[in-house]
Amino acid sequence: MTIETRDARPGEYDAIGAIVAAAFAADGQLDSPGSASYGTVLRDVAGRAAHAQVVAALDDGTVVGGVTYVPDGGPMADLARDGEAEIRMLGVAPDAQGRGAGTALVRECLARAAGRPVVLSTNAVAHTSHRLYERLGFVREPARDWMPVPDVTLLCYVRDAELRP
Template identity: 45%
Template sequence: MTGLLVRRAESADFPSVARLTVAAYEADGQLKGEHGYGAVLADVSTRAASGEVLVAVDETTGAVLGSVTFVLPGTPFAELSGPGEAEFRMLAVDPAAQGRGVGAALVQACVDRAAELGCAALMICVRAGMAASAHRLYERLGFVRAPEKDWSPVAGVDLLGLRLELPPR
């Protein structure tokens, strides 16, 4: 998408990131019976303190269109990554901006960041019932299933592990 800038979130972006993340997860049906996950999604300052919150911004309007949290193993929001890996969490695109390449730009920024850090792979977990468009995005970008990383944080929420091998540096 032209006119899109991906950068590290600033504290002034946090309210927009919180709003759009919760809205995106709600629109996708991922917060039904969510056991407090909406509050975790909205707590952008905690995510930013333990990882890198990236935002996709419309260069013309300055509006925050999407966000993602990039983390390394051993940090509070890391769920799947091990040594030499990175992962991203809470990828969200404002429902009004979906279909414009925002999600792909944010994932690519995570791929680039992981490669910059010398990581061998990038991990993500997705909800089993997540929208087909999200699964297609990850498949198109080269992510493959990593069933050994599947897990369930609470009953009824099944998360599937995906992995992208990165070229050696």
């Protein structure tokens, strides 16, 4: 099995949206009252693709995950400062997790960042995601943690530009 990453194609947007929403739900990230409507946002891959890069992860030609990569700010950036890229809305199908798709998606974003720092926020309840990011060299930056809605705490992680993808 080899995971391939590439720019998502419009015909894959619905599948990626469903996968990312399912991954967030399986991880408990849509359980709080404030996050209940976020599933609709996660499914809107076409809306994200209009303002950022959407990357697909494929296993033997089947889409198993996706991520939104924000290279330089704009409406899709939540935390990125000047000179930082941002990773948003990463999700892998629950039945495909543990096979390297999440790692491949993050590494693709790091390669696209071309030596710039990369920032992301992740739900405080997403412990599996925290381990992935830490394993790939991201470190917590608590001063940038935030709450987009009541009852949802997002933790900030940053990866220095000096580290190789």
